[in-house]
Amino acid sequence: MKSKRIAIAGAGVAGISIVKFFVNDKRFSERLKIDIYDAPATMGRGYAYQHDDDHLIINLPAEEMSLTADPDDYVSWLERNGYQAESYTSRRVFGEYMHSTLTALKEGHSNINIIKNYADNITFNEDSETYTLHSGNERRDYDAVYLMTGELSYSDPYELKGEPDYFYNPYPIEENLNNLKGRIGIIGSGLSAIDSFRYLLRNGHDQVYVLSRSGEMPAVRGTYFDIQPECLTLGAAMQHEKDGLIPLEQIVELFIEEMTAQGLDMSLFERKTDRPEIDLKYDLEHMDTVGKLQYLIVNLEDTFKTLFKYLSRSDKRKFLQDYHPYINGNHSPMPPHGAEQILEWIDEDRLIFMHGMDSVSADNGFTVTFEDGGSENFDILINATGPVKNIEKDNTELIQNMYDALILEADEFGGALLSKDHEIISPRFGTLGNFYTIGALSAGSDYLIRGVGMLSKETEELVSHFYNTNGE
Numbered sequence: 157m158k159s160k161r162i163a164i165a166g167a168g169v170a171g172i173s174i175v176k177f178f179v180n181d182k183r184f185s186e187r188l189k190i191d192i193y194d195a196p197a198t199m200g201r202g203y204a205y206q207h208d209d210d211h212l213i214i215n216l217p218a219e220e221m222s223l224t225a226d227p228d229d230y231v232s233w234l235e236r237n238g239y240q241a242e243s244y245t246s247r248r249v250f251g252e253y254m255h256s257t258l259t260a261l262k263e264g265h266s267n268i269n270i271i272k273n274y275a276d277n278i279t280f281n282e283d284s285e286t287y288t289l290h291s292g293n294e295r296r297d298y299d300a301v302y303l304m305t306g307e308l309s310y311s312d313p314y315e316l317k318g319e320p321d322y323f324y325n326p327y328p329i330e331e332n333l334n335n336l337k338g339r340i341g342i343i344g345s346g347l348s349a350i351d352s353f354r355y356l357l358r359n360g361h362d363q364v365y366v367l368s369r370s371g372e373m374p375a376v377r378g379t380y381f382d383i384q385p386e387c388l389t390l391g392a393a394m395q396h397e398k399d400g401l402i403p404l405e406q407i408v409e410l411f412i413e414e415m416t417a418q419g420l421d422m423s424l425f426e427r428k429t430d431r432p433e434i435d436l437k438y439d440l441e442h443m444d445t446v447g448k449l450q451y452l453i454v455n456l457e458d459t460f461k462t463l464f465k466y467l468s469r470s471d472k473r474k475f476l477q478d479y480h481p482y483i484n485g486n487h488s489p490m491p492p493h494g495a496e497q498i499l500e501w502i503d504e505d506r507l508i509f510m511h512g513m514d515s516v517s518a519d520n521g522f523t524v525t526f527e528d529g530g531s532e533n534f535d536i537l538i539n540a541t542g543p544v545k546n547i548e549k550d551n552t553e554l555i556q557n558m559y560d561a562l563i564l565e566a567d568e569f570g571g572a573l574l575s576k577d578h579e580i581i582s583p584r585f586g587t588l589g590n591f592y593t594i595g596a597l598s599a600g601s602d603y604l605i606r607g608v609g610m611l612s613k614e615t616e617e618l619v620s621h622f623y624n625t626n627g628e
């Protein structure tokens with residue numbers, strides 16, 4: 157292979173995995189020069205695993221979090237480094253593991269270079285088919301770029317950004333949420349809301365309000381089952397393929413057969429009442445059934461990922477609207493001890509859930525109005541509603557610049573428009589060879605490829621594609 161310069165923007169799970177797959181390939185040589193960009197605090201950690209409170213835990217057992225080909229790598233690293241090899245480690249500790257994985261890759265290879273700065277813009281040079289990455293005052297040219305910048309920027313559903321005592325983005329929690337005084341409301345009831353109220357209630361606050369539209373919380377992780385899908389297999393689904401598409405109704409039918417074959421009742425999907433004190437208790441009391449459902453979904457991840465690409469536009473829409481919420485509601489569950497603690501706090505009246513949130517007005521504090529017409533006042537509001545999905549709404553310099561320059565186009569199902577090989581399709585230049593992305597930016601074409609497990613595997617294809625298309 158001729159000499160090639162490769163830029164990786166973003167050194168989180170996906171960026172580190174890209175470096176790992178480059179290095180582990182037998183075609184890797186000194187002729188490839190890799191620069192990896194990220195801010196100092198997140199370099200080699202990613203956004204979710206930076207330095208923060210130790211009680212922010214990963215929602216996956218350590219045994220399922222290896223970043224290398226050895227499935228026990230994380231557990232062995234924990235033992236080697238004097239950490240307790242407990243099942244649910246803190247996200248900070250996982251960040252240390254990620255960082256040490258990147259450091260080892262860098263130290264072993266003089267052609268891997270770390271640049272502690274963000275990429276502000278990436279432009280395409282049509283004549284030479286190369287890319288220029290702009291970072292502060294620096295400009296560097298590359299033959300290939302991996303855009304691994306993770307989640308899009310935070311959403312702001314009530315447009316409160318800039319208001320005093322409004323926390324648009326709670327992370328890092330230890331830095332932002334310490335020493336708050338007054339009546340606190342957290343907007344949202346997902347994993348970021350859990351992080352926020354766990355921190356506040358463990359650090360001297362008597363009471364916190366959780367405000368949301370629906371009140372639905374993540375499920376509780378049930379018992380582990382090694383489930384082999386019997387009915388919803390790729391082979392069975394492919395029987396229905398015609399003109400490159402598989403009708404959604406056939407996939408749903410196979411899924412229902414699968415549930416029956418596994419002894420699971422479809423009514424499990426309807427178990428949530430959106431009242432945490434009932435829902436969390438239900439999951440804790442039915443660990444086997446709930447676990448079986450969750451691990452069936454986990455074991456179907458690869459199948460879903462492939463089948464998603466075979467859905468027509470209208471079926472994709474229908475799937476995301478009608479079925480995805482059920483998969484999602486059982487996909488990233490919280491650890492059981494976390495759920496038990498939440499139930500205790502509810503019981504002690506320290507955690508108060510209010511749903512049906514409708515609007516907020518800010519004037520010397522905040523007034524939150526609910527669908528039933530009632531309202532409540534808060535001194536502080538913490539936004540835990542998560543990132544936007546549409547790149548048009550992203551407010552980071554890099555994505556805004558590339559969107560504005562017609563390098564990126566929005567995919568109607570989230571993220572950017574991509575080829576099947578994860579290369580960016582620009583509305584101005586067409587498919588951009590050697591310009592890859594995956595993760596939140598590939599949400600429209602990749603189903604569920606956001607978590608550590610999937611990203612650390614799926615990035616291999618992006619590296620193989622580069623090696624296969626860039627000659628010997």
Ligand SMILES: Cc1cc2nc3c(=O)[nH]c(=O)nc-3n(C[C@H](O)[C@H](O)[C@H](O)COP(=O)(O)OP(=O)(O)OC[C@H]3O[C@@H](n4cnc5c(N)ncnc54)[C@H](O)[C@@H]3O)c2cc1C
Nearest residue numbers: 166168169170198202203214215274275305306595607608
């Ligand atoms: C608070 C939180 C908790 C989570 N907990 C879990 C969990 O427990 N389990 C799980 O599986 N998933 C969890 N996730 C999902 C998480 O997003 C994925 O696990 C995974 O980290 C995504 O990997 P990534 O490489 O795509 O993004 P990240 O790991 O976020 O990495 C992207 C990196 O790109 C950098 N970056 C951004 N813009 C630029 C730029 N312009 N130039 C250079 N670098 C840039 C960022 O600083 C970041 O370091 C969590 C997410 C969040 C936000």
